[in-house]
Amino acid sequence: MDDKRKITIIALGVLAVCGILIILLLPSKxxxxxxxxxxxxxxxxxxxxxxxxxxxxxxxxxxxxxxxxxxxxxxxxxxxxxxxxxxxxxxxxxxxxxxxxxxxxxxxxxxxxxxxxxxAAIDSVPHIYGVSEGYQGEELVFAAEGYGMDTWLWEFGESGTVDAYDQQVVYTYETPGEYTILLQTNTTKYPIKHPITILPRFEKVEEMVVVDSLTLAQDDIRKHLQAIADAKVSQRSVYYEHTNYIRNKYFCIPADQVAVVVNGEKYNDFTGYCQGLHFLESNNKKRVHIDEVHIDNIKCVSTIQVTQSYMEP
Structure with missing residues (x-):
């Protein structure tokens, strides 16, 4: 083997050793x-x-x-x-x-x-929070939320005229059918719309089945939200497991269109709310306890009412 070839082999060996050392010393991504x-x-x-x-x-x-x-x-x-x-x-x-x-x-x-x-422009857009399905003769609660509102004109589509003038109202439909609720405020040029289906009056036995099913669904959602709140920030698989479960089982619309009302005053979409629950653990200042959950429709949830409290870690 000539000297030139020996020098080449030695040089390549040195480069290989240096490369290995660099890989070992550099922090792994x-x-x-x-x-x-x-x-x-x-x-x-x-x-x-x-x-x-x-x-x-x-x-x-x-x-x-x-x-x-x-x-x-x-x-x-x-x-x-x-x-x-x-x-x-x-x-x-x-x-x-x-x-x-x-x-x-x-x-x-x-x-x-x-x-x-x-x-102000973002918050000034009014939203109607309420059920999208109810029963004939049932007292249904609706609320308007938005920045700068001081007048509310509700039309529930049954009487053909304005039915209520408060920010939160209770209405009872006398006739089953498909209706469109209209809300006109001082901040809107055109009325805000909210569709609702009113089903025929049900017998007491059927009522018990509906109430029990709704209670089970609400408690099911509450347990999965609590699991999200309890999961560490690094447990991303746990976060996605429980959010996907709620979304796939109870939603028929995109998750960012499902409204979450926290303690009756704070509003957020489902995705943003769950992210807040999951990431809250990272600041080590407080932990969330999900006390109660109420939903507007067991088959197609569009609004989730959450009552929660905070505990010191």
Whole structure:
């Protein structure tokens, strides 16, 4: 073997050894692949607003101990810290927040920051919360929710005229059929519509079956929501298992169109609510207990009324 060939073999061997050492010394991407971060708004209204104090939390604080964390806020600002990550945007817009760990792993999320005017516009759109199916002679409750409303004109489609003038009303249909509820407010140019099916009056035996089935369904949903609240942030499979169960068994519309009313005052869509339940554990400040659940329709849920309380961990 000539000298030139020996030198080539030695050089290749050195390069191979160096490559192996580099691979062994560099942090593995899989080491950080479970790391995620979540964004909490200070006023807990599910909107990110200009000048609002936003808190950024990493789901696994143990995994990032001693690691280099770089937050890129999507507007040119960067933060280098692992704890007490608080930030407020000065201008509305859509921003890409990126968390970089040890220059080896990064995860990004888009966030939309709205101005006060945009927030008012979002909240000013009225919504009707109530059942989509009921029975002849049954007292049905409907509520209007929206920013800036001070007048409400309800038409339930049976009398041909305005039937009620309050934000929350109770109405009883005398005749079975398909109806469209109309709500006109001072914030809308055209009425908001809500379809409802009224079934014939049922006998007492049938009533007992319906009530028992509804109670079972509500308790079933409550148990699965509690499982989501109890799951650790890292247990993504548990989160998806229970959210998919509720969605596949009880929904006939997209999950983001199912309204969740929390303690009678906070409104959110099902997906956003379940994410909040699941990620709440990550801040270690409070735990959620699901006390009661009420649904509007056992076959096709569109509204879930949740009563919940908080417990210290």
């Amino acid at each position: 899989s080491e950080f692949s479970h790391i995620d971060f979540y964004i909490f708004d200070s006023n807990d209204n599910y909107h990110y607003e200009v000048n609002e104090r936003l808190e950024l939390l990493v789901n696994d604080t143990t995994a990032i101990q001693g690691k280099k964390l770089l937050w890129q806020m999507g507007n040119g600002d960067t933060l280098m810290r692992s704890k007490n990550v608080v930030y407020a945007y000065k201008k509305p817009g859509k921003y890409l927040i990126t968390l970089n760990v040890n220059d080896a792993y990064s995860i990004s999320k888009y966030i939309k920051v709205v101005s006060g005017t945009e927030r």
